[in-house]
């Protein structure tokens with residue numbers, strides 16, 4: 001009989017897992033509260049970057065130097081919702097411990113294992129589907145205000161180079177050759193070749209889902225409330241059975257692990273996007289603005305400014321002051337930019353205290369598997385996590401150790 005697998009969560013991680021399983025002849029079902037491409041998914045509103053070289057976790061030793069600015073400046077790209085602090089502590093303390101240099105370096109090594117072929121992984125996932133037209137190949141440039149700010153990132157950029165990413169240093173003239181619209185606040189760049197981005201993350205997700213369904217995959221729009229043995233119970237009191245169950249519920253995965261008495265340490269880093277529509281200028285490639293910690297991505301439906309981090313949990317309402325920060329930020333990069341319309345959005349990055357995802361099989365319940373915790377690069381590594389889980393479920397050889405990503409490490 002054909003093996004059946006139920007994947008809970010149809011964001012990029014679950015979608016890729018279910019699609020790769022389907023391609024292997026497995027009877028794959030996705031269950032989610034919403035259809036892929038819905039604004040409630042983090043995979044809907046991200047910056048769309050297939051950011052292979054984004055291997056530096058936010059738990060960097062530099063955090064300590066910038067902590068007072070992060071905590072007490074209202075325009076800082078990182079903010080904490082103070083009323084949430086007591087609940088945040090069990091995550092925050094180990095997170096700060098991971099800023100030790102040796103931890104930082106081993107985390108980078110484990111991140112690059114997942115990102116190094118991410119553009120190829122997305123091309124493979126999208127091949128033969130209508131999603132492929134939303135992948136664009138190009139360079140990714142980190143923008144710096146000046147040479148001294150660029151030099152402050154020398155260590156991080158040298159690590160990127162060490163792991164094989166090709167970097168070109170750009171001065172003001174090089175930047176203007178590439179992008180004459182750039183304002184005078186940014187005078188240095190680090191350009192990384194061979195990257196990619198999505199011109200519409202929402203349509204990419206939707207087309208992957210449509211393809212999955214058209215080719216025999218099943219999608220059930222219901223919320224999972226309970227998992228027992230090889231069954232799940234949904235909000236509509238339906239019972240879905242499968243030989244194996246995979247938890248890919250993004251920032252909500254912790255709640256599902258609790259139901260099956262498994263411990264994890266997952267928080268959410270809330271992030272925002274401001275999409276500028278009918279703009280008078282579009283760059284040809286995306287940017288990461290190093291000091292303001294947001295991305296600028298040219299998309300089909302406008303220029304998306306996305307990023308910043310807010311530690312405030314899953315339940316708090318969006319804080320639209322964060323959107324003002326993005327609006328002020330884009331004006332700093334492009335003082336002459338004009339637009340006619342805006343779309344705003346808030347989403348939940350799933351993040352562990354070591355910024356590494358949880359990937360693998362439960363020790364106690366052998367039919368349960370996990371893939372969540374993609375943090376700032378969850379879109380980039382989604383297909384890779386899907387491939388790893390597919391190989392694990394099919395008992396295929398995986399050419400890397402999964403020790404760094406075990407759920408038992410916390």
Ligand SMILES: Cc1cc2nc3c(=O)[nH]c(=O)nc-3n(C[C@H](O)[C@H](O)[C@H](O)COP(=O)(O)OP(=O)(O)OC[C@H]3O[C@@H](n4cnc5c(N)ncnc54)[C@H](O)[C@@H]3O)c2cc1C
Nearest residue numbers: 009011012013042043046047049224250271377378379380
């Ligand atoms: C502002 C911002 C910018 C970003 N930019 C980038 C970027 O440029 N590049 C990049 O690589 N990453 C980026 N990210 C991160 C990336 O978007 C996420 O890490 C990634 O989308 C997580 O994917 P996921 O599938 O794990 O989770 P999600 O996309 O959130 O999907 C989880 C799914 O699980 C479902 N679910 C939860 N609980 C249940 C339940 N009980 N029953 C049924 N379904 C359930 C949810 O409805 C949801 O659809 C960004 C994030 C933000 C916020």
